[in-house]
Amino acid sequence: MKDFAQLFEALDQTTKTNAKVAALRQFFETAQDSDKLWTIALFTGRRPKRVINTTLLRQWAAQAADLPLWLFEEAYPIVGDLAETIALVLPPAQGHRDESLTHWITTLAQLRPLDEDAKRTAIQDIWNHLPTTERLLFNKLLTGGFRIGVSQKLLTRALAQATGQEEAALTHKLMGDWTPDTTSFDALVLQDDPGADASRPYPFCLAHGVDGNVADLGAPDDWLAEWKWDGIRGQLILRDGQFFLWSRGEDLMTHRFPEFARALDHLPQGTVIDGEVLAWRPGAPLPLPFADLQKRIGRKTVPKKLLSDAPAVLHAYDLLELDGRDLRDQPQAKRRELLDNLLQNTPTDCPVTLSPRVDFDTWEQLAALRETSRDRAAEGFMLKRKTAPYHAGRKRGDWWKWKVDPLSVDAVMIYAQAGHGRRANLFTDFTFAVWDGPDLVPFAKAYSGLTDAEFRAITAWVRKNTTQRFGPVRQVTPHHVFELHFEGIQASPRHKSGIALRFPRMARWRKDKPMGEANTLDDLRALLSQYG
Amino acid sequence: MVLDFTDRGIYCPAGDFYIDPTRPVDRALITHAHADHARPGMGHYLSADATRPMLDHRLGKISSETVPYGASLQIGGAKVSFHPAGHVPGSAQIRIEVAGEVWVAAGDYKTVADGVSEAFEPVPCHAFITESTFGLPVFKWTPDADLRAQINAWWAANAAAGRASLIGAYSLGKAQRVLAALDPSIGPILTHSAVEGTNRVLRAQGVALPPTIEVTQDTDPKDTPGALAVAPPSALDSAWAKRLGPHATAFASGWMALRGIRRRRSVDRGFVMSDHADWDGLNAAIRATGAEKIFVTHGYTAVFTKWLREQGFDARDIDRQDSATDESDDG
Numbered sequence: 001m002k003d004f005a006q007l008f009e010a011l012d013q014t015t016k017t018n019a020k021v022a023a024l025r026q027f028f029e030t031a032q033d034s035d036k037l038w039t040i041a042l043f044t045g046r047r048p049k050r051v052i053n054t055t056l057l058r059q060w061a062a063q064a065a066d067l068p069l070w071l072f073e074e075a076y077p078i079v080g081d082l083a084e085t086i087a088l089v090l091p092p093a094q095g096h097r098d099e100s101l102t103h104w105i106t107t108l109a110q111l112r113p114l115d116e117d118a119k120r121t122a123i124q125d126i127w128n129h130l131p132t133t134e135r136l137l138f139n140k141l142l143t144g145g146f147r148i149g150v151s152q153k154l155l156t157r158a159l160a161q162a163t164g165q166e167e168a169a170l171t172h173k174l175m176g177d178w179t180p181d182t183t184s185f186d187a188l189v190l191q192d193d194p195g196a197d198a199s200r201p202y203p204f205c206l207a208h209g210v211d212g213n214v215a216d217l218g219a220p221d222d223w224l225a226e227w228k229w230d231g232i233r234g235q236l237i238l239r240d241g242q243f244f245l246w247s248r249g250e251d252l253m254t255h256r257f258p259e260f261a262r263a264l265d266h267l268p269q270g271t272v273i274d275g276e277v278l279a280w281r282p283g284a285p286l287p288l289p290f291a292d293l294q295k296r297i298g299r300k301t302v303p304k305k306l307l308s309d310a311p312a313v314l315h316a317y318d319l320l321e322l323d324g325r326d327l328r329d330q331p332q333a334k335r336r337e338l339l340d341n342l343l344q345n346t347p348t349d350c351p352v353t354l355s356p357r358v359d360f361d362t363w364e365q366l367a368a369l370r371e372t373s374r375d376r377a378a379e380g381f382m383l384k385r386k387t388a389p390y391h392a393g394r395k396r397g398d399w400w401k402w403k404v405d406p407l408s409v410d411a412v413m414i415y416a417q418a419g420h421g422r423r424a425n426l427f428t429d430f431t432f433a434v435w436d437g438p439d440l441v442p443f444a445k446a447y448s449g450l451t452d453a454e455f456r457a458i459t460a461w462v463r464k465n466t467t468q469r470f471g472p473v474r475q476v477t478p479h480h481v482f483e484l485h486f487e488g489i490q491a492s493p494r495h496k497s498g499i500a501l502r503f504p505r506m507a508r509w510r511k512d513k514p515m516g517e518a519n520t521l522d523d524l525r526a527l528l529s530q531y532g
Numbered sequence: 533m534v535l536d537f538t539d540r541g542i543y544c545p546a547g548d549f550y551i552d553p554t555r556p557v558d559r560a561l562i563t564h565a566h567a568d569h570a571r572p573g574m575g576h577y578l579s580a581d582a583t584r585p586m587l588d589h590r591l592g593k594i595s596s597e598t599v600p601y602g603a604s605l606q607i608g609g610a611k612v613s614f615h616p617a618g619h620v621p622g623s624a625q626i627r628i629e630v631a632g633e634v635w636v637a638a639g640d641y642k643t644v645a646d647g648v649s650e651a652f653e654p655v656p657c658h659a660f661i662t663e664s665t666f667g668l669p670v671f672k673w674t675p676d677a678d679l680r681a682q683i684n685a686w687w688a689a690n691a692a693a694g695r696a697s698l699i700g701a702y703s704l705g706k707a708q709r710v711l712a713a714l715d716p717s718i719g720p721i722l723t724h725s726a727v728e729g730t731n732r733v734l735r736a737q738g739v740a741l742p743p744t745i746e747v748t749q750d751t752d753p754k755d756t757p758g759a760l761a762v763a764p765p766s767a768l769d770s771a772w773a774k775r776l777g778p779h780a781t782a783f784a785s786g787w788m789a790l791r792g793i794r795r796r797r798s799v800d801r802g803f804v805m806s807d808h809a810d811w812d813g814l815n816a817a818i819r820a821t822g823a824e825k826i827f828v829t830h831g832y833t834a835v836f837t838k839w840l841r842e843q844g845f846d847a848r849d850i851d852r853q854d855s856a857t858d859e860s861d862d863g
Contacts, residue, residue: 012791012794013800013801015800016800065669067669068839068842070838071668071669071835071838071839072669074832074835075668075670078668078670078790078832079670079790079791079792080792081791081792084790084791085670088669088670088671089669089670425792425793426796
């Protein structure tokens with residue numbers, strides 16, 4: 001695993017994109033094929049099945065390091081990463097087994113049927129024969145999660161350079177339902193047959209937010225507008241008599257949304273549609289709140305009751321493939337026209353429906369319409385240039401999100417918790433409260449929106465103003481007021497306040513505001529009745 | 533009690549003096565010249581001979597008296613002596629003996645040799661006051677020879693790529709340790725004026741450092757291609773750093789042992805180099821004193837105290853503040 005460890009160190013020791021790409025490229029030019037395949041898999045979130053649970057790993061590590069378990073547990077949150085904590089506490093290795101990345105992954109798979117004692121002996125023996133970096137990487141294989149500051153985009157760029165391919169084509173090849181056990185480096189990367197896997201999705205086209213004046217986009221006539229829905233971005237694939245539903249995060253959701261099987265009755269094979277999965281009861285004027293859709297995500301299979309309580313539809317807005325032909329190079333307006341034709345005559349019980357186009361002549365007109373977004377359960381508009389191809393990934397210029405301004409509330413911080421990884425030993429996760437008479441009622445959590453400097457300042461403050469600890473959570477003296485922004489508000493019986501927010505984040509630390517002037521629960525209820 | 537823990541610092545009733553006091557007092561015994569130990573405004577200072585030049589450099593005109601390492605001095609009912617702490621050049625532990633009972637306040641200390649500081653000396657005692665900055669078993673330092681090789685390899689690679697190298701290191705102690713680790717055959721060595729000021733004091737004291745070029749108004753760092761510059765961490769992302777032209781950055785600190793902290797620093801490299809004892813160093817130092825009573829200050833006090841108690845020591849956590857430190861400490 002020496003070469004993989006060198007790659008990891010090179011990636012870890014620089015903040016510069018070019019240096020990272022160069023290191024990856026060198027690895028892809030020199031490593032053995034199975035190691036390259038595994039590296040692609042690991043860096044795109046395809047990790048080996050977990051062989052040992054982390055509770056046992058902690059015990060075995062503490063034992064191997066001759067430390068009491070409590071001391072190991074105290075050190076873990078300071079380090080913020082279990083694999084790293086284990087690598088750091090273990091005594092120096094007694095030898096070096098210089099084996100490949102693939103060898104260690106295979107070894108782990110072979111441990112699966114063994115009993116606990118045999119697993120422990122094997123793991124502790126391996127720990128004792130790996131230098132620190134390789135030990136850390138081996139532990140990463142054990143614990144899953146390989147986030148090391150390399151995006152899929154960087155990985156793809158390096159691989160494209162190393163193999164002399166187009167980046168976009170390669171992005172497409174790397175998508176889909178493969179694992180290193182079902183393919184080879186040659187089949188996945190080098191061979192030129194993207195149709196080989198019926199389930200393989202196209203890379204999603206992503207949008208930036210409009211950051212200036214929308215009129216700067218140019219003539220209204222050059223643009224298509226659609227409502228931006230608050231659901232799950234999904235790509236529905238109908239090929240070979242089967243259907244596949246992918247989320248934007250490249251998560252195959254087919255089994256969680258069995259109702260899309262009916263799409264096969266109404267739409268032809270060789271069709272790929274981009275749209276928004278929404279929970280929407282037949283005949284209802286508006287979709288159900290995101291919280292109802294969320295119940296469908298967290299499970300492997302869906303009980304009947306949930307299927308009827310929160311039936312899913314795909315609100316279609318783009319057509320990527322028709323009759324097995326890739327349409328992504330066609331202009332947006334043409335694709336939309338084909339989509340309209342495809343869906344105009346489908347019956348009302350077809351789970352795929354058209355996301356309506358919004359006609360407009362002037363930007364002012366559209367801006368006025370945007371103010372009605374919340375009434376339509378939308379977040380604003382998507383603006384798409386009529387001549388644009390369907391890009392792979394996030395590219396500036398052709399697709400824009402034009403969201404309605406967020407809702408806002410001033411709240412008091414009452415609990416704080418440390419972050420993980422890069423944010424370990426900074427307090428970054430906060431619970432906020434509003435006034436209910438003389439009491440502060442917690443209603444939201446947020447962990448983003450502040451600068452590193454602000455997080456450092458608030459961390460120092462939390463340390464000095466902790467009143468009580470509940471495990472990792474600190475109760476602090478109520479004092480600081482933060483302006484929270486959020487996209488939506490819903491009634492929630494599961495929360496003490498009776499309210500749940502959508503995408504809450506810290507917009508500003510209101511040092512100017514005394515906590516007595518923070519908002520009240522009644523203020524939130526008023527927002528709920530207006531926008532909920 | 534030979535020593536008392538007060539809100540002004542560690543106090544010795546028998547000799548009526550404080551060790552590294554936090555507020556102005558009449559008589560202060562100083563372990564070393566870092567700003568969180570040697571503060572201005574004391575009526576009278578007492579330190580080891582080796583500490584004095586830096587004290588004068590940092591505090592200006594003060595009323596002070598010094599004694600050689602190991603020499604005893606009677607102050608009231610207390611017999612006092614200073615012993616090398618290995619933390620930075622001129623740092624000391626303070627031994628206090630009252631009516632046959634010996635306490636040692638170690639201040640900040642490090643047990644491994646670093647090429648510039650006087651070597652840590654274990655002092656037998658009944659009670660030992662230890663720091664715990666890195667009092668967790670995840671902190672184990674890289675051997676000095678490996679560290680030197682890493683730094684020089686990084687510098688050489690940058691020089692070969694046509695980049696300057698910039699290491700952030702505190703100007704007293706860490707900076708000189710970095711300088712002493714450098715191989716001057718790789719290229720010229722530049723210093724920030726804060727570092728060079730300390731260098732001048734220490735060179736005059738006999739600390740051997742490689743030749744350095746101070747970056748001033750009149751020098752253009754771009755005239756010295758392939759150079760390595762040593763500057764305080766605050767200069768890493770400043771106008772000063774821009775003058776170096778294209779350069780790679782590194783930070784030298786014990787905290788660089790943790791990836792999360794290293795990444796938050798957003799420097800290219802983190803070298804695990806500390807002025808403080810690591811986990812093994814703390815444990816070895818405590819055992820070497822033969823003390824039964826251990827007072828734990830500064831750092832992961834609660835955790836380290838609990839550990840020492842399990843090891844059979846009569847250990848006490850005397851830090852009333854939160855135990856979790858962060859990398860803003862000198863590390």
